[in-house]
Amino acid sequence: MSGPRPLIYSAFNEFVVSHHDHGLWNQPGSRQLEIGSVDYWVDVARTLERANFDLLFFADVLAPYDLYRGSRDAAIASAMQIPVNDPAQLIPVLAYATENLGFALTQNLLQEHPYAFARKMSTMDQLSGGRIAWNIVTSFLPGAGRNLGFGGLPTHEERYGRADDFVDVVYKLWEDSWEDGAVVADRGRQRYADPAKVHTIDHVGPYYDVVGPHLTAPSPQRTPVLFQAAASSVGIDFAGRNAEILFTSFERQSAAASIEQLRGAAEASGRSRDDVKIFAAFSFVLGSTEAEAQRLAREAADAQSLESILVKYSGFWGMDLDLFPLDARIADLLEAGRGTPAAAYALRTAPDASWSFERFIRWFANQHTVGTPEQIADEIERWRDVGIDGLNIPYIISPGTYDDLADHLTPLLQRRGLMASGYREGTLREKLFGRGPYLPDTHPARRTRRWAR
């Protein structure tokens, strides 16, 4: 890369007691038990703003993890993403308590009707002064389908069919329904808006029929910044058409090819390669010396709840990991061919096939970059040099990870040109992309605007 190129920084969180910490909510200094307290979350958001972070990203689930031992009990006992509160309720408060931090809301397409969802997002974008992103989720736990009246899980293809229809509705509401200049707010003539510039959308789709018009006037960004995780090929196609930020958890060594594939998907949809930012997952344990960092990482790993780890990866890999004996050798598990393809894929990443499953899964759950601030910055620089645009960073313990960032990592990253110093003016989209508040005109959302033709 030529010259310094700062990355985008996103804090990966969820409105839960325990996200990816696997039980470390019980450690001294953790405030994660304060889940229902606004003050705790405001402190997190303000620390992230002090750390010059771009985003606070809220993951979400709509059912407990219940594959491990065929029950949700272990998830509940260890607080593994249950309770999980509604992040859409928290974000407006955190936006009020901050000035520049952006907020990404995860919401899957089964959860709410697009007409009501579009209003929620427009309102959130207005109240925050245009600092909102939406992480579009098309997949979900089977339990979510059972709780939301969809019975089991629809097929992958049906989910993406629904996704296309859903985004079409919300794009029309956000971009097409109220023209630029529709709101005149003319006190003298007692005229608020020009009805000739406010349109119904008259959407008739395979899943949704929505007349409109949109209930709210345009928000600062109209369409929020669009996030998506990229996984399956159908998913990459959808993401290439729609997403502005794609995040995934690929290996650094093979990242360049994945990045190329994702940018190519955007290009294939008639968009520019630069219209998509690619984020990698990144976690760290920091110490003033390498030895201290290693000790802290070891202590954290030892204090984790093994049950909590097994609950989560059972959910991620779609199987009950209690079927893998803790003392079984990885080589034997692979040879026996038991478990789902996702589990086998993970097992093959083991550095040593003679490890026991317990040793492997504890290692797998703790692939952090461990070291001094300089060493962590070195690793971030390596990520930048393979072409990544941003990092999505979970906490090890909250708010400890955020304090470490603000106190030790941010000043160094800024000195080394790996992080911008200060925020750009304007909406989240302007801050991230350095151009206007709206999507580029090549994006399908913008192409819904009949009045702009």
Place this chain on the structure above:
Amino acid sequence: MSGPRPLIYSAFNEFVVSHHDHGLWNQPGSRQLEIGSVDYWVDVARTLERANFDLLFFADVLAPYDLYRGSRDAAIASAMQIPVNDPAQLIPVLAYATENLGFALTQNLLQEHPYAFARKMSTMDQLSGGRIAWNIVTSFLPGAGRNLGFGGLPTHEERYGRADDFVDVVYKLWEDSWEDGAVVADRGRQRYADPAKVHTIDHVGPYYDVVGPHLTAPSPQRTPVLFQAAASSVGIDFAGRNAEILFTSFERQSAAASIEQLRGAAEASGRSRDDVKIFAAFSFVLGSTEAEAQRLAREAADAQSLESILVKYSGFWGMDLDLFPLDARIADLLEAGRGTPAAAYALRTAPDASWSFERFIRWFANQHTVGTPEQIADEIERWRDVGIDGLNIPYIISPGTYDDLADHLTPLLQRRGLMASGYREGTLREKLFGRGPYLPDTHPARRTRRWAR
């Protein structure tokens, strides 16, 4: 009544530019155009807290009024309840910015699936420290049905069938799913909750199938305080079973009988007469002298948008009021028998049947109590003496009405024992009813608790 009995005070608002002011958003001093600004709304909430108000009540609609001249155009031009932002986004911020004020969210039963709705409300109740009420709405504008995928408007009976099923789901999630004491938050044993005390609800109903468990731990009130408007007989039956606060806009002269009917509906459902508080609508224009108040009321009425009034009452009465010539005599309109029963009912309240329709509708839209603070307090005392428990008070101009309240009316109401001085401790339910944070055990929500039997 024996001795002083303070009333409950609710400010009736909506997340709009124009609620019941009919165009007065254009007047000097109005900040209603600042609809998207958090700071404006925070000022409103803090003024209400300074005025010792119990509640800020947000009405809501999910479609524009579109009966007047068969079009939504006049509604959009005059900002009559469109744009209408999502009040569920605003309430968490206002709760954060206040300490004691309660917040009532209007949400109709078509808008969101009960599983997601229950989580939203539990989160809101947690973040606010238990200061949330839900105004249960079973009816809505036909346009809302068309925007939310229900086609036209379901029948009245079907709406109440759905309402019974919907509240059954959310009651089970709020009250039955997580037992008292389920959350142990035991750091030493790294145990967050006792899985034996967290239950699925396994609800199978005519409209909703929901497995559960609830995604959130119990909030301070579990079930939010339950509001309902009482109108039809099916509605009164439903409200008698469910509502803790019933509001309506009856005439003071006939209020005692209506109050008796509503309390009777609660009793018929096995609840106590005192489990239901009855609110009346009340609006006022205040001056330092009666002459000044009359002048202000006249100026406000003259400045109103007639079109905005006609838009609103066309929606309320279910007809296009453009069919009534503005110069037609009320007596002639009644004799011709044109218009809906709701319109005819309203026309019959005209003080003089020789009035023109324009004179009548302007009067109908402005039935405020006009006078000095003492005169307004006198009228409030008369309301108290017919047995009312609370008042629901719209603004004439915002924030002017709220400043008048805080500066001129509240101190007087408190001196005369018509308003409490200061807030009770605890949740909204504790503040309003002076007993525990939860519903009484006779309420159907509490009777869902299998674990309490």
